[in-house]
Amino acid sequence: MTSADPVSSRRDQALDWLMRVQQAPHDTQLRAQLAHWCASDVANVEAYGKAERIWRLTGQLAPSTAAQWPPAPAAKVVPLPTRTAPRRRWWLGAAVAACLLVAIAPTLSVRLQADYRTAQGETRDITLADGSVVQMDSDTAIAVDYAGSHRDVRLLAGQAFFKVMPDKAKPFHVRADAVRVTVTGTAFNVELRPGGVGVDVEHGSVRVDDTQRAQALASALSAGQRLRYVDGLVQVRSFQPSQAAAWRQGQLIADEATVAELVAELERYLPGKVVLRDQSLGEQRVTGVYDLRKPEAALSAVVRPHGGKVTAYGPWLVILSRP
Template identity: 75%
Template sequence: MTSADPASSRRDQALDWLLRVQQAPDDIQLRAELAQWCASDVANAEAYGKAERVWRMTAQLTPTSAAQWPLPVTSNAVSLPPAARPTRRRQRWLGAAVAACLLVALAPSLSLRMQADYRTGQGETRDITLADGSVVQMDSDSAIAVQYAGTQRDVRLLAGQAFFKVTPDATRPFHVRADAVQVTVTGTAFNVELRPQQVDVEVEHGSVRVADASQARVLSSALTAGERLRYIDGLVQVRTFQPSQAAAWRKGQLIADDVSIAELIGELERYLPGKVLLRDQSLGSKRVTGVYDLRKPQAALNAVLRPHGGKAENFGPWLLVVSRP
């Protein structure tokens, strides 16, 4: 396992380059650096090319808001054909439009919709009662697929996180699969979270067995109440916590215990509309501890950033850029 999703990281970088070029279209040095980045990997060039194509598409859109977007857009920012060059009147909303279109064009495929039996949108939570009486509480922006057959009770966590209250049945083990990680129980309550190339399992009560099914490797034969397992980069980390804090998101809370700002942004992004782009990696590496209100995700993000001199700026309704002055 790796600590970052290369495709997602490349999409973020392409979007970041596009924003920088729009803000400084006459910066020759910036253009040279962009050319070098594109030349370093054909995938980089393809990602930026897709970003530019979507930018051109925005010239054909009609405005949906008269808000004053903070992104300064200029018609010579990219090489647009004359018919597609934006007029001054459109410059106020075009930044928002490109952000929204980029979000759609650079998003993962629609295969998740086809695989999932149950999904939640951003800011939405949902409780599902399965055929055996087990309950799945789904967090925002999450998806699961369910397969009950014979003696098997199988659930796949496709995105996000979910809390499971499993009806005991020693003859029918309950399995939760998240990426390569498989959690096996007969009756207990636990949370599973799936992030890019990372899986977290925490137990409220009872115990679970955690394994890497792809390597037939047992990660924990008995993860018990008050224990949290994180599997990342092929390493297993087990920490203790208060069982009452398991899946704190169910209470509208995000509890951070010495975690990076980048990690917290990933958590909060589930509750914010659109895309959050972190432009300052040194800011993202800062560690924070605190309890934040998921019912007010924008305020929570500001509370995370403020002590470290960071800020979050809205570039239209679908893009939030995090940086330091």
């Protein structure tokens, strides 16, 4: 066996993965398997990146892939290098592999617990046994427990909008980490956020508790009120009820939100990991409306006013920084 054999074999494997993904672009299990293969060896990341470039140059890249990674003129796309200094090539490959592992591990854990889940860019409506409806956002997972005198839904990842059928004998609970939202009949959005939970009420009212600390966060959060519980701190603000769960219309509405908060929300709509390298950039405040159907372009629009730039290393790694 010659030394070229392993290289040829790895190239063939990469092309095989690429063709399988092109044939089934929405198969989340297949993409998870591909990510695992890439993460197992830095050379696999390089081989797959090279296969994608060859495929693109020969005009064979399917439109489905372009739709999942929409081009943004403001974003600089840097292909994985094939001929660079060994140290830099190792660093970049290791970074991509590490990001793949970070992205995959929580997904696999959530998948084992979830009754329903969505992939990146996918939304889904679920009608529960009592007629209540759950609208699930991108990269969201829930577990449902209807038994006896209770109706419980656990939000495992992402965010969801709930339209609850009234039943005073069976309160409806949404649990997100240690937070429990209790209702009898109303419409509201619950979101798992970095370090905490967000609750927006469109109509009706809900009670919000921290069950771990046995603490009431809001005894009656009513229509047009928004609660944010992050790092143990409670903030309640007013908003237009019509803007509740704006993601259902493909919009991300920011009102004096930090860049870091918006990055965390937009990351759910991208296939890979987004790294914010500048802490001061992440602390900047932003107000605006962004298109969730074009998440990379939205990232550029968020950071550009503060001197930030977006650099994408293929679909798996996006770095936000300032010169």
